[in-house]
Amino acid sequence: MKKIFLWCVSAFLCLSCAENKSALTVTVTNPLATERAGEMVEVSMSEVSDLLKLADTAQIVVLDKEGEQIPYQITYDGKLIFPVTVASGATAAYTIEPGTPAEVDVKACGRQYPERADDMAWENDLVGFRAYGPALQARGEKGFGYDLFTKYNTTEPILEDLYASELNPESWKKVNELRKTDKKAADELVKTFSYHVDHGYGMDCYAVGPTLGAGVAALMVNDTIIYPWCYKTGEVLDNGPLRFTVKLDFNPLTVKGDTTVVETRVITLDAGSHLNRTAVSYTSLKETMPVVTGIVLHEPDGAVTTSAEGGYMTYVDPTTGPDNGKILMGAAFPADVKSMKTVLFSPEEKKMRNNADGHVLAVSDYEPGSEYVYYWGFAWDKADIKTPEAWNRYMADFAQRLRNPLKVEIK
Incomplete structure (x- = not known):
């Protein structure tokens, strides 16, 4: 089993005794009338260090109310993250104190695969994904969208x-x-x-083709999608045990004749989640423009659910090949969405898109200098979420959690 030791920096603890706090209490409050189980919270690691007067070489532990250690990770941007469980409308307390952290199973990880045309592939304990890279684009293949790897019968990396x-x-x-x-x-x-x-234990049974695939965001001009092709460069920022983060930069787009617009994505997948958080930004964009999040349709009359008011959309994908079940696709949005709609391809475009039938799209506006943040992912009906109804409930609940975040206090 792949494991990792959690160290703040290295292996020793130094406290400046007399005026130091010996422990911090993190209070997490749930504003919703539903339980939040295994949800990741974030606190500033620099604040923890300052309050505990930790030396650069310090170690810490995070404890639940029973005093048992829970796993944590310190991210590339200085956050201390750990999973919490909070009952509906309730508060839960966690303790951070100096100590020796336990060994933890890796639940979120990934890397670039130069041996497979520069795929950037990543996974957690539930799902797997990939974005296509520069070597594939060099061959002329139009790998615009995200691809998926189903996973079951194991929570280990596959x-x-x-x-x-x-x-x-x-x-x-x-x-x-x-x-x-x-x-x-x-x-x-x-x-x-x-x-x-x-x-x-899992497989690739999802068809992407020259489409937005499993949830790529793209600018749109006069109802025409500006497809971003494959990523140009990628940098893994976090690689487990609880969070994987990758930054992808793209070749310049042509937007209304401007050839200098460059897209950047920061994609984050946490342990225990079916969905990736993605923050998209565009440099050199001169004006506010529509941005769409798309899921490719492989049936013209497929099972689509959209709720702009609720902040989510879903689609039941038939998968490729016989006996591979159904892939339950979805995207969720922390901010208001202007509209959601199904757009079918014309016969001519259908031929260009490897016979895909269209997209289900969520339409928002992108303002220059901002980030467009959304979540996308899937479940497999052979794994933990078996029905479209259960998936729709998951997505509706997920969107509500995004719009009603846990409140975190540290003292």
Whole structure:
């Protein structure tokens, strides 16, 4: 099992005794009439250090009300994050104090895969994702959208194994030799190691093509989407155990004749969540413009639920291949959304989009110099959320939590 030790900086603790606090209390209040379980909260690590008078080499622990350690992570931007559970309309208290942290399982992680055309792929204990990279674009492939990896029967990282199996050169050598004499047998051999086949813990059974895929945001001019293609450069900022964060920069877009507009995305996936937080910004944009979040439709009359007022939308995707179940897609929005709608492709565009049928779109405005923040992700009906009804409840609750955040006090 992949594990990591939690250290603030290194292995020793130094306190300046007399005037120091020995512990801090973090009080978390839930304003909603529903329980919040496993939700991640953030406090400033610099504030913790100042209040506890910690040296740069200090260690800390985070304790629940029973005095048991809970996992935490210090993020690239100086936040101390940890999961909390707070009953409906209630308050829960957690303690931060000097101590030796316990060993923690990695629940969120990822990396760039140069061996697979520069995929940037990441996962947590529930779901997996990837964004297509510069090597794929160099081949002329239009990998605009996010792709998905389903996951079940395990909470451990699976992407390393999936990629290693899919890309094993010895396996493909055997396939290519066999294809010379028996193509059907060669195809059957591929199924024994491909990540497009479920081997009991997850797979890639989602079709992206030249679309917005699983929830990419894009600017729009006169109802025409400006597709962003693949990312240009990527930097992993957080890599577990509880949060994965990656920054992706893109090649310049052409927006109303301006060829200097550059998109940046910061994508964050926390342990225990089906959805990624994504903050999108555009440099050099001269005016406020519509921005859409899109989920590709693989059926013209597919099961779509939209609630601009509630701040979420969902779609039931049929998946690729037989017997792969349904993928329950969704996006949620902390800020008001102008509209949500289904837009079907014309026959001509359908051919350009690998026979996808359209998008379900959430439409907002992007103001130059701001960030457009939204959440996107999925569930698989072979895993923990089995029905569209349960998924819609999850998404509605998630949106309500975004709009009614936990209140966190430290003293």
